[in-house]
Amino acid sequence: MRFGVLGPLTVWDDEGKPVAVPGTKVRALLAALLAYGGGPVSADRLIEDLWGERLPGRPAGALQTKISQLRGALGRDRVSYRAPGYVLRLDDGAVDAGRFRTLLEQARADADPAARAAVFTEALALWRGPAYADFADAAFVRTAAAALEEQRLTALEERAEARLELGEHGPLADELSALVARHPLRERLRAAQIQALYGAGRQSEALASYRELSTRLAEELGVDPGPALAALHRSVLTQSLEPPAARPAPRLLLRPLPRSVYPPPHRQPHRL
Structure with missing residues (x-):
């Protein structure tokens, strides 16, 4: 079951x-x-x-x-x-949330960006809507649902970074715009969007995205963008940003997971 x-x-x-x-x-x-x-x-x-x-x-x-x-x-x-x-009583792999986390671990252990992006896509395809969607207002699922949503957003960011390594700047820039609009203060997500825009030859839009984030952070939280994002902005401004390189970590061989019985939604590769 x-x-x-x-x-x-x-x-x-x-x-x-x-x-x-x-x-x-x-x-x-x-x-x-x-x-x-x-x-x-x-x-x-x-x-x-x-x-x-x-x-x-x-x-x-x-x-x-x-x-x-x-x-x-x-x-x-x-x-x-x-x-x-x-x-x-829950059997091993009985809950889709557990399989989701296992796939994230598998993706993060792989140095190949194409394989990493594919496994992140497989993990994200398990989502059929917000976690515990029919009990969203119930206090007893709030902590678990919030933790899962944070893991989902992090997986989307990590998949975007893998796709940047693959040079998929144009499609990624378009797809990330809606996600950034829903989560405008996530700096890691914004960094991926800025890199994608710049790599697609859309430098002015990349700079505008940084300015928009900077303004929001100042007005809503009273802080500036973090050092990493500020450095990225300088690189875009001076046109010195280099494409991201694949991680040098060795590829790990993991035992394949059993085929899932969770009916996934339409499996559209790289959809954010």
């Missing part, structure tokens, strides 16, 4: 077919157990997550009902109690 949290909460059986988990509270219970890494999670914690201040008449009994319903959907041995709380 596989679980998807990189988008709406989804469960698949071993053949990749969706498994129905009926009821909003039952789905919330599953989301909570996944957000806590499978548990153990105390009954009090789960009751607060599911009902907050609007407690049912018999909270412990109501939780037991939801536990029973979740066991009915997933199998009785999938959810158990082990002091100090409830545990969701």
Whole structure:
């Protein structure tokens, strides 16, 4: 059985077919157990997550009902109690978020920019929408969802840097514009966009992007761009920026990951 949290909460059986988990509270219970890494999670914690201040008449009994319903959907041995709380049994590679992180590690260990970009693309293709999308307003998934979103953005930045090494400046410059607009204060992302614009022969746009970031940082945070970005700006200004070189680290051979059963969205290479 596989679980998807990189988008709406989804469960698949071993053949990749969706498994129905009926009821909003039952789905919330599953989301909570996944957000806590499978548990153990105390009954009090789960009751607060599911009902907050609007407690049912018999909270412990109501939780037991939801536990029973979740066991009915997933199998009785999938959810158990082990002091100090409830545990969701997860097989190796059972959660798409875990496979996402494993692929990121594999990509970062590869010195070949083409291979690195391809594995980052494979990892990003696991995303079907915002993490825990159908529980975005729930406090119990907020920390886990925010951590995953940060990992996703970092992966997008690292893939962009790999593509810069491959000389894909023109397409990358166009694709990064929308991402920079959504995350205008991320300096690493902005640096990739500036390098792509410059490499595509769009020096004035590269300089304008730096000015826009500098203004935003000053107005919103009261700080200047970091030293690395300032140095990049000087290189663009003096037309002395050299193309990024591939990392000299040796290539590591990793054991291939098993084929994923998570149904990915349309796999469009290099799409940001």
